Amino acid sequence: MSKKEKKLLWRILVTGVIFGISYPLHLTDILPDILELIIFLTAFIIIGIDILWKAARNITHGQVFDENFLMTIATIGAFCLGDYPEGVVVMLFYQVGELFQSYAVSKSRRSIADLMDIRPDYANVMRDGSLIQVDPEEVQVDDIIIVKPGERIPLDGIVEEGFSSLDTAALTGESAPREVGAGENVISGCINQAGKLTIRVNKAFGQSTVAKILELVENASDKKSKSENFITRFARYYTPLVVIAAALLAVLPPLITGGSFNVWIERALTFLVISCPCALVISVPLSFFGGIGGASKSGVLVKGSNYLEALAGTEIVVFDKTGTLTKGNFVVSEIHSNKMSGQELIRLAAYAEDYSSHPIAMSIKKAYGEDIDTSQIKDITEIAGHGVKAVIAGIALDGTINDREVLAGNTRLMASNHISYDDTASAGTVIHLAVDGEYAGYILIEDEIKQDSRQAILDLKAAGIKQTVMLTGDSDAVGQKVAAAIGLDKAYTQLLPADKVEQLEKLIGSKSQKGMLAFVGDGINDAPVLARADIGIAMGGLGSDAAIEAADVVIMTDEPSKIATIMKISKKTLRIVWQNIIFALGVKGIVLVLGALGFATMWAAVFADVGVSVLAIINAMRALNVKKFNESEDTGNESIVSSKQIA
Amino acid sequence: MKKTIKLQDLDCANCAAKIENAISKLDGVTNVKVNFMSQKMILEAQDDQFDAIIAQAKKVAKKIEPGMIIIV
Numbered sequence: 001m002s003k004k005e006k007k008l009l010w011r012i013l014v015t016g017v018i019f020g021i022s023y024p025l026h027l028t029d030i031l032p033d034i035l036e037l038i039i040f041l042t043a044f045i046i047i048g049i050d051i052l053w054k055a056a057r058n059i060t061h062g063q064v065f066d067e068n069f070l071m072t073i074a075t076i077g078a079f080c081l082g083d084y085p086e087g088v089v090v091m092l093f094y095q096v097g098e099l100f101q102s103y104a105v106s107k108s109r110r111s112i113a114d115l116m117d118i119r120p121d122y123a124n125v126m127r128d129g130s131l132i133q134v135d136p137e138e139v140q141v142d143d144i145i146i147v148k149p150g151e152r153i154p155l156d157g158i159v160e161e162g163f164s165s166l167d168t169a170a171l172t173g174e175s176a177p178r179e180v181g182a183g184e185n186v187i188s189g190c191i192n193q194a195g196k197l198t199i200r201v202n203k204a205f206g207q208s209t210v211a212k213i214l215e216l217v218e219n220a221s222d223k224k225s226k227s228e229n230f231i232t233r234f235a236r237y238y239t240p241l242v243v244i245a246a247a248l249l250a251v252l253p254p255l256i257t258g259g260s261f262n263v264w265i266e267r268a269l270t271f272l273v274i275s276c277p278c279a280l281v282i283s284v285p286l287s288f289f290g291g292i293g294g295a296s297k298s299g300v301l302v303k304g305s306n307y308l309e310a311l312a313g314t315e316i317v318v319f320d321k322t323g324t325l326t327k328g329n330f331v332v333s334e335i336h337s338n339k340m341s342g343q344e345l346i347r348l349a350a351y352a353e354d355y356s357s358h359p360i361a362m363s364i365k366k367a368y369g370e371d372i373d374t375s376q377i378k379d380i381t382e383i384a385g386h387g388v389k390a391v392i393a394g395i396a397l398d399g400t401i402n403d404r405e406v407l408a409g410n411t412r413l414m415a416s417n418h419i420s421y422d423d424t425a426s427a428g429t430v431i432h433l434a435v436d437g438e439y440a441g442y443i444l445i446e447d448e449i450k451q452d453s454r455q456a457i458l459d460l461k462a463a464g465i466k467q468t469v470m471l472t473g474d475s476d477a478v479g480q481k482v483a484a485a486i487g488l489d490k491a492y493t494q495l496l497p498a499d500k501v502e503q504l505e506k507l508i509g510s511k512s513q514k515g516m517l518a519f520v521g522d523g524i525n526d527a528p529v530l531a532r533a534d535i536g537i538a539m540g541g542l543g544s545d546a547a548i549e550a551a552d553v554v555i556m557t558d559e560p561s562k563i564a565t566i567m568k569i570s571k572k573t574l575r576i577v578w579q580n581i582i583f584a585l586g587v588k589g590i591v592l593v594l595g596a597l598g599f600a601t602m603w604a605a606v607f608a609d610v611g612v613s614v615l616a617i618i619n620a621m622r623a624l625n626v627k628k629f630n631e632s633e634d635t636g637n638e639s640i641v642s643s644k645q646i647a
Numbered sequence: 648m649k650k651t652i653k654l655q656d657l658d659c660a661n662c663a664a665k666i667e668n669a670i671s672k673l674d675g676v677t678n679v680k681v682n683f684m685s686q687k688m689i690l691e692a693q694d695d696q697f698d699a700i701i702a703q704a705k706k707v708a709k710k711i712e713p714g715m716i717i718i719v
Binding site for chain 2: 004054057058061063066067098101102105108109218219221222224232235236276277278281282285286289
């Protein structure tokens, strides 16, 4: 609690005690009226002095509809009518509400700050041969820094020396450590868990991952949601309207019916007590703030309250294929050998492709798995656009030297060498092989589907997404196969980057007017599509500046299942926001009506007002708690595993 | 020109909305956002009169929330 809050708490306690003693005396009516007035007035001044002072100051500034001013009128009005306890109690509860608000807001500000506690305090930098500790901002590109176990990596860079595992939980929400060694990129904000790392800095602090993430989260609540704008606009009219209604209520009925002014003025004062819209106005941004904070705890950065709000209305989710639903790495998935063993076929292919660093060649060498004895490779000729021709040494079964000519490549290579080949309709990249002029078989290489892609689509469907679509530049066979394996509704294939935007626009046209379309990509070459979608979601934000820059929502890990997580967080946040709006307005409306009819006293009004504030704020703070979503995901995965085992 | 201004002790969300509304009506202000949760204001205004606008914005904000400390 801050100093200011503590002081207010003391004033509340003192007033509470005075009130607690004097109220029973007031009920028994044993004190003379003037003494009662003095006691209650003392309590009133203790509790309300700052409000009275602000009211006086603001009225000279022409702030008629200022909360302080209205509270002052309501309470002084109560004193004038002889309702001393009411005057004190209204001010007392108003202050209790204020204290609670202030406490809740600073608490949630703090918890977000803790959540984002990734700012490194210092860097150990090598300067003139000795290690010194400096502020991370003073470190320059190409400086050498040392990160000891337990320390936070202060700047992005490349490991020069050392081996360790990094805790990335603060950035990704992922508890599994990441292994790093020499030559690998490391990202600021991670915690070094095991060994000493020597790192060559490749970005200044301002451009580092940590600085970017912090800036992004800190500015997220600047982009306001529609519901926040609605409620501030509402508040602008609500207070004046209630005040005018109160004024009319005080004057008109007694004039028309000739009744007592006192009765109607008392009812009018009840109106003023509930004219403050603060609880409502506070609970909306507080909920979004909590939702955004909770999302970053799960490894998803949302760049604005407006995007968090829009996510809840998503109807169509469009995915890029490579790097989003698939890993973007190529793996040998099938070896089809005509005469020799599969292992022999892959061995020949690996030798033939040895000099190539193309991802396809790499995947074949990886599938072969053994070291390649380059002395056995006698000759390699690369035929651009076709494949390779290689002469590989070998020994025949009878011991004679048996050099073999291997052709490895696509169908064009086979055709140009007049070799008949199996015309596969397989979805993927096919490498055909021929040995000594005879067809030997083929190797199928496919991009791996991410482990949680299928679960991600199931979760999205469960979250109410109407359509899941994939856009890819890949061939139709590959695209359709991946889409079917993952369970997508539609796949549009063989698209050039410009086609993707066009296709996206068609999809945007097909959704309902209020529905939103989210595009999920890796941010590398789909920036125009990310920008065109209602909500652009980029994956693999950790380490990719492009993704962080281009998107509205950044998923720090490579997991598509996080999309459903963020949608659940968004829906929960919106549910809380609307619960608060409806609840607060409902209670205020009822009390206004009851007050006008004379059923609600000032006591009821102030209880309703402060009670609503407190409940709305407690409800809003629930948005920060997203633990549930991460847990339910885990159990979801488990159930899939177990059902597979049964099958 | 765009500037982020810290609003220390901005205690009431409704006042934040009022401040935003009042400053947005000042001459030369192109865009203003008052962020209650992060206690800051982002002010965008024409370059040639930026300092004058900041001074004016300070005055307006002070009127609505006198207890607030404005750090430019």
